[in-house]
Amino acid sequence: MRIVGLTGGIASGKSTVSNLFKTHGIPVVDADLVARDVLKKGTGGWKKVVSAFGEDILRPDGEVDRPKLGQIVFSNPVKRQLLNRLLAPYISSGIFWEMLKLWMKGFKVIVLDVPLLFEAKMDKWTKPIIVVWVDPETQVQRLMLRDRTSEDDAQNRINAQMSLDLKRTRADIVIDNTGSLEDLKEQFQNVLFEVTKPLTWTEFGLSIQGAASVLVSIIVGVLIFRKVYSTGSL
């Protein structure tokens, strides 16, 4: 199985690129969705976070008040690291289960959309790594527009992540999403071509089809060995 890493900065356009993958039949594991699940009321992640940050971060219905927790952690690196540390094991295992389900369904190429792919050192699981880059001014503008936040708040969120310029140096493929959606779709055609190239032997070995081939080869090998052995001993 080929596990493609998709990352970038906040509001650089990862979800927009993810949607293009999905419309071309390539499934995407979205780390933001997994992170939402592991913070739902009553889960292990929720309990850890409530005991570390206090009940003040809860809404009246007991769910975490996400904008409130966001305000706390995006303006305080120590608290952000604490939240990351508490949730990281739940997020990693959530991503693992999502990948396993796709593996069992027989998908040969899947995409992991993980904003903190490098920061969380998940990049070692993925190849190729795609970084969706955007110029700094466009990034702030798109973030403010999408989340209806102030410039200060948007800048705090951007500063909470590794810089996009550093991320692009660690990419196998860079998508420059500073232009229009049409520009993005045009670049995406080349990306799709790269990502859907035939699997390498290692990637094939990691797919369910590869595992099935190994199993069948072992069974055939054992049957031949037994046949030869029983014929030889007659």
Ligand SMILES: CC(C)(COP(=O)(O)OP(=O)(O)OC[C@H]1O[C@@H](n2cnc3c(N)ncnc32)[C@H](O)[C@@H]1O)[C@@H](O)C(=O)NCCC(=O)NCCS
């Ligand atoms: C702080 C929280 C509650 C704010 O929730 P909110 O709904 O406002 O934002 P949302 O989850 O949609 O995230 C939006 C974007 O913020 C960025 N972001 C989220 N968490 C972090 C973080 N810990 N550090 C840096 N950037 C982050 C990502 O680019 C993400 O795509 C939430 O982001 C959270 O639980 N973060 C910790 C979990 C995490 O690390 N998520 C990223 C998945 S790898």
Ligand SMILES: Nc1ncnc2c1ncn2[C@@H]1O[C@H](COP(=O)(O)OP(=O)(O)OP(=O)(O)O)[C@@H](O)[C@H]1O
């Ligand atoms: N090429 C583009 N032209 C104009 N707007 C765009 C373009 N690409 C993305 N956008 C818009 O910019 C915003 C951010 O894009 P998107 O949500 O895909 O980013 P993201 O990287 O997934 O963000 P996050 O890290 O918060 O999950 C969205 O409102 C999206 O519609």
